[in-house]
Amino acid sequence: MKQTHSTMGTFRKSAAALCMCAATTFAVSTPAQAKDGQINVMLFAGPIASFTQQNLPAFEKESGIKVNLTIIGGEVINTKTSTELLGSGTSFDVISIRGDSMPFYGTKGVLADLTPYLKNTKLTPADYDLKSVPDALMNFYRWDNKQVGMPWQVASYVTYYRKDLLEAAGLTHPPKTAAEYRDYAQKLNAPPKVYGTGLTMQKSHNLTSEYFQWLSTFGGGVIDSHGKVILDSPEARQALEYYVSLRKFAPEDVTNWAYERLTTALSQGEVAMAVQWTDTAAVMLEPKHSKVAGKMAFAAAPVAKMPAAVIGGWGLNIPESSHNKEDAFKFITWATGPVMSRKVADLGGTPFRTSLLRDKNLSVKFPWFNAQADAEEVAVPRPRTPAWPAIDDAMSTILSRVVTGRLSVDEGVTRMAAAAKKQIGN
Amino acid sequence: MRDADIERKPPWRRQVFPYVLILPGLIYIAVTTLVPLVYSFWTSLTFNRATSTQPPHFSGVQNYVDVLTDSSFWNAVRVTAIYTGATVAAEMILGTAIALLLIKLTRGRKLVRLLLIIPFSVPPVVIGLMYLLIMDRSYGILNYLLSLVNIGPVSWLSSPEIAIWSVIGVDLWQWTPFVIISAVAALESMPGDVIDAASIDGASSMQMVRWVVLPLIKPVLLVVALTRALTSLKVFDVIFVLTNGGPGSATETLSYMVYVDAFQRFDFGRGAAVSWLLILIAMVVAIPMVRSVLRSDVA
Numbered sequence: 001m002k003q004t005h006s007t008m009g010t011f012r013k014s015a016a017a018l019c020m021c022a023a024t025t026f027a028v029s030t031p032a033q034a035k036d037g038q039i040n041v042m043l044f045a046g047p048i049a050s051f052t053q054q055n056l057p058a059f060e061k062e063s064g065i066k067v068n069l070t071i072i073g074g075e076v077i078n079t080k081t082s083t084e085l086l087g088s089g090t091s092f093d094v095i096s097i098r099g100d101s102m103p104f105y106g107t108k109g110v111l112a113d114l115t116p117y118l119k120n121t122k123l124t125p126a127d128y129d130l131k132s133v134p135d136a137l138m139n140f141y142r143w144d145n146k147q148v149g150m151p152w153q154v155a156s157y158v159t160y161y162r163k164d165l166l167e168a169a170g171l172t173h174p175p176k177t178a179a180e181y182r183d184y185a186q187k188l189n190a191p192p193k194v195y196g197t198g199l200t201m202q203k204s205h206n207l208t209s210e211y212f213q214w215l216s217t218f219g220g221g222v223i224d225s226h227g228k229v230i231l232d233s234p235e236a237r238q239a240l241e242y243y244v245s246l247r248k249f250a251p252e253d254v255t256n257w258a259y260e261r262l263t264t265a266l267s268q269g270e271v272a273m274a275v276q277w278t279d280t281a282a283v284m285l286e287p288k289h290s291k292v293a294g295k296m297a298f299a300a301a302p303v304a305k306m307p308a309a310v311i312g313g314w315g316l317n318i319p320e321s322s323h324n325k326e327d328a329f330k331f332i333t334w335a336t337g338p339v340m341s342r343k344v345a346d347l348g349g350t351p352f353r354t355s356l357l358r359d360k361n362l363s364v365k366f367p368w369f370n371a372q373a374d375a376e377e378v379a380v381p382r383p384r385t386p387a388w389p390a391i392d393d394a395m396s397t398i399l400s401r402v403v404t405g406r407l408s409v410d411e412g413v414t415r416m417a418a419a420a421k422k423q424i425g426n
Numbered sequence: 427m428r429d430a431d432i433e434r435k436p437p438w439r440r441q442v443f444p445y446v447l448i449l450p451g452l453i454y455i456a457v458t459t460l461v462p463l464v465y466s467f468w469t470s471l472t473f474n475r476a477t478s479t480q481p482p483h484f485s486g487v488q489n490y491v492d493v494l495t496d497s498s499f500w501n502a503v504r505v506t507a508i509y510t511g512a513t514v515a516a517e518m519i520l521g522t523a524i525a526l527l528l529i530k531l532t533r534g535r536k537l538v539r540l541l542l543i544i545p546f547s548v549p550p551v552v553i554g555l556m557y558l559l560i561m562d563r564s565y566g567i568l569n570y571l572l573s574l575v576n577i578g579p580v581s582w583l584s585s586p587e588i589a590i591w592s593v594i595g596v597d598l599w600q601w602t603p604f605v606i607i608s609a610v611a612a613l614e615s616m617p618g619d620v621i622d623a624a625s626i627d628g629a630s631s632m633q634m635v636r637w638v639v640l641p642l643i644k645p646v647l648l649v650v651a652l653t654r655a656l657t658s659l660k661v662f663d664v665i666f667v668l669t670n671g672g673p674g675s676a677t678e679t680l681s682y683m684v685y686v687d688a689f690q691r692f693d694f695g696r697g698a699a700v701s702w703l704l705i706l707i708a709m710v711v712a713i714p715m716v717r718s719v720l721r722s723d724v725a
Contacts, residue, residue: 075666079689086476086692104477104692202584203672253563255673256584261562270564387477390691397498401674404586423477423691 030084031068031091038066039093039327042080044314045073047282048153048349049096052335055343059334065327075204085110089321093328096152096314099140100382100392105317106143107386112318113146117329129338132353136379141315143384149315150336154352155279156301156309156375157213158368163297165194165272174299178217178242181273181302185249188272196249198271202258203400208392209310211399212382213275213301215239216308222383222391222420229424231395232417235305240402240409242304247403255404267292275301277312278375281368282348298368300375309375310382313352345369352376387423394419469698476692489699499700501675502683503707508590509679510658510711513597518651520598521605522643526635528606529613539610542603550600554667557596558583561668583669586676593677596664601657605650612646613639645722652715659708680704 034040043049049071056067070092072080081097084090085105097105105111117123118130130138133151141149159181161174165188175181185196200206215221220235230236247254251270263280265271267290283289284296301309316332318325334340338353345351345359348366356362357373382388395416402412435443470489474482493499528538545553560566561582572578582592616639624638640647662681665671671678671686678686680700688697 082476082689082692107479108476203670203674251564253581253584256581256589256669258670265564386479390475390477390693393686393690397671397675397678400672404584404673404676406586406674425478 031070033091034068034093034324036324037064037327038068039322039324039331040068040070040091041094041328041331042070042072042077042084042092042096044077044096044098044153045071046153046279047347048344051344051347051349052340055340059331063327063330063334065330067331085319090319092319093322093324094331095317095319097149097317099149099151099311099313099315100388102141102143102148102315103384104386104389106146106148110320111146111148112320112322112325113148114150114318114329114332115147117326118147123326123329124333125337127338128333129353129355132338132355134352134354134376134379136311136376136381137352140311140379140381141317149317150332151352152314152316152332152336153279154311154313154350154372155277156311156372156379157209157275158278158281158309158371158375159273159299159301160266160276160281160284161273161297161299162188162194162269162292162295164295174297175273175302176299178214178302178304181275182242182246182249185246185273189249191251194269195251195271196273197246198257198262198265198274198276199246199250199254200257200259200262200276201247201255201400201403202261203396204258205392205396206258207399207403208395209312209382210275211240211243211395212380213308213310214243214304216310216380217301217304217306218242219305222388222395223385223424227385227424229417229420231420232413236413236416237409239304240399240413244403244409255400266296269295278350278368278372279313281350282366285348285366298371300371300378307378308380309378311376311379312382385424387420390423391420394423466698467702469694470702472695474693474695474698476694482695485695489695490703493696493699493703498675498678499683499703502678502680502700505590505675505677506659506661506679506681506707509594509597509661510655512591512594513601513658514651514654516594516598517602517605517654518647521602521650522609522640522647524602525606525609525613526639528610535610539607542607544603545600546604548600550663551667553596553600554664557592557664558668561592584673586673589669589673589676593665593668596668597658597661600664601654605654608646608650609643612643616642645719648715648719648722652712652719655711655715656708659704659711680707 031040043052053069053071056069060066077096078098081095084092084095086108137151137154138147141147141151159174166174166184169187171184171187175184181197187196188194189196200210212222215236218235218239220233220239221230224230251265257265259277259280262274262276263283266274266276266280267283269291278298281298285293287293290296300307316335318328318332322328341351341353341356345356345362345366350368350372351357354373354376357369357376359369363369383391385391398407398412398415398419401407402409407415471484471486472482473480473485473488528535531538560568563569563579563581563584566582568582569579572580581588583589620638620642621634624634629638660681661679662685665677665679665682666685669677671682681704684697684701684704687693687700
């Protein structure tokens with residue numbers, strides 16, 4: 001009997017270990033409702049969130065508002081945000097949300113309209129300088145004539161290229177067109193030492209975004225101005241054929257590369273070029289982490305038929321259910337204000353204010369600032385439809401099958417169009 | 427309350443009393459388990475898509491019809507079946523075999539057992555991140571080791587043909603130790619006189635394992651197999667970190683599909699329908715196993 005007990009004990013211990021594992025997975029707690037003079041803030045993890053955290057004591061001292069900060073990374077924050085906002089009301093007063101989700105949350109009516117706060121001179125500091133925030137960015141966080149968020153962390157697709165490798169190959173300027181980009185990728189492709197281009201073809205929104213960049217410059221789109229799905233247009237077909245053709249000059253495992261892995265590949269000199277978001281550019285300049293410091297340069301994304309730069313990033317939003325909206329708005333004006341923006345820019349964080357992006361001293365120090373400013377002039381937002389999260393996911397599954405050769409380009413565009421039509425209902 | 431006090435009560439009260447005692451537990455289980463189950467079943471019968479402008483409404487079995495006629499569901503069933511079948515079979519065979527060797531260790535068995543706890547005590551997300559580095563085609567140690575014997579590089583996670591086996595490999599690393607520990611515990615609790623009797627009767631080592639040891643530890647192995655089958659059917663976290671269900675749909679399991687439908691596409695009705703189909707599949711797998719466990723217990 002004693003031996004049986006010992007067996008049961010082992011089982012119990014194993015079960016306890018199992019429960020521990022299950023309980024610790026993805027456990028992100030929600031704080032209690034903030035008291036007066038306090039706010040709960042949830043930010044997307046990244047350099048700007050860390051910087052905001054470091055500077056928080058100054059804000060708390062100046063404003064008298066205590067900030068309970070939660071920082072969450074990766075896809076987890078998207079799931080957390082949806083469960084917080086679509087449930088019975090969240091205790092967060094400020095949430096950073098991906099810009100392309102604005103139509104979705106905007107339609108649900110779960111985000112507060114910041115327009116009255118922006119117009120209120122008592123709440124919006126005189127030096128907030130809204131004029132230096134590009135319209136394209138403000139519109140990115142607008143839905144149904146309501147300003148449902150403010151830009152905070154922005155990024156656009158630009159070309160990252162190794163100027164030393166281009167020079168060695170006799171290429172005198174960065175690739176300006178899509179055809180040139182592919183030619184360059186072919187010329188620079190010298191595996192296993194260096195590959196012509198890096199790509200983010202893992203089944204995720206990175207894949208959809210990257211394809212959407214090429215789709216936009218080929219003159220295509222997901223929906224037209226009447227809301228009709230155009231994912232099977234000739235332009236979409238051309239864009240996908242072109243995108244798939246780049247894989248020949250990329251490492252074989254790019255079909256499992258997301259944004260972070262591409263950043264590593266660029267900074268470790270594994271790939272010569274990539275069309276990538278600007279918010280990882282600072283990593284390239286750090287000699288401690290980057291083998292390409294001083295060798296990486298930046299230019300506008302290659303153009304096929306029309307200049308286009310898909311715009312992305314994270315905004316700061318106030319849930320409609322917040323009990324401390326005014327304090328939350330004060331936090332937003334501080335975190336996105338000119339002083340913090342300048343501090344972020346001085347450290348190499350991509351600012352969203354044109355005045356900083358075009359600052360000559362800063363653009364010498366951080367060479368992608370000009371490319372970002374140019375990108376904002378031809379900014380393309382992701383489709384402005386509440387169904388976008390569902391379309392994005394359906395597209396990523398189909399695109400992943402196309403880039404791994406499981407589906408032809410023709411089948412891919414047809415299926416993407418069908419999936420989008422099902423979501424939109426046309 | 428003393429036994430004598432209970433015996434003094436009328437018979438009907440004596441019969442009711444145990445139920446009164448377990449009532450708080452029953453209420454707790456009902457609230458935390460049954461209510462969400464019933465709610466999710468109701469959700470599966472509604473059109474409840476957050477990306478749609480239509481409000482949630484009752485749609486009967488439409489979600490089930492949609493799911494069952496969708497090739498991605500059958501792909502997820504196939505992937506889940508391969509994953510569960512391969513992991514449970516390999517872990518049971520490997521785990522039992524290693525346990526039979528381990529039981530012969532006279533020194534250091536406790537230390538080995540302690541080390542074996544590590545893989546299944548680590549959160550799956552951490553394991554996923556660890557293997558993301560180990561299996562990286564360019565920088566991963568796995569390909570480095572293979573390169574020493576002129577093999578590879580292998581695209582562990584980016585090839586649709588290989589990715590599912592890589593994920594299965596990670597599961598084997600994590601859960602085989604659990605089977606070993608359980609089997610060792612069962613072996614240690616075997617009655618020694620039966621083994622002695624078999625030895626005296628001249629049974630060879632193989633005969634001893636086949637006809638004496640395995641039948642004796644069968645009840646434990648069945649419970650372990652049942653636990654492993656149910657956790658494999660629900661696998662999500664490691665796949666989420668390693669492959670996102672890709673490349674294509676090569677590693678998209680039913681649990682991952684529930685996540686995608688409910689939290690990526692915000693189609694809660696469809697997500698609930700897939701989760702109920704997963705429950706049905708789990709029951710189909712579990713019921714015969716539970717019967718075997720009960721039969722072996724009785725035997």
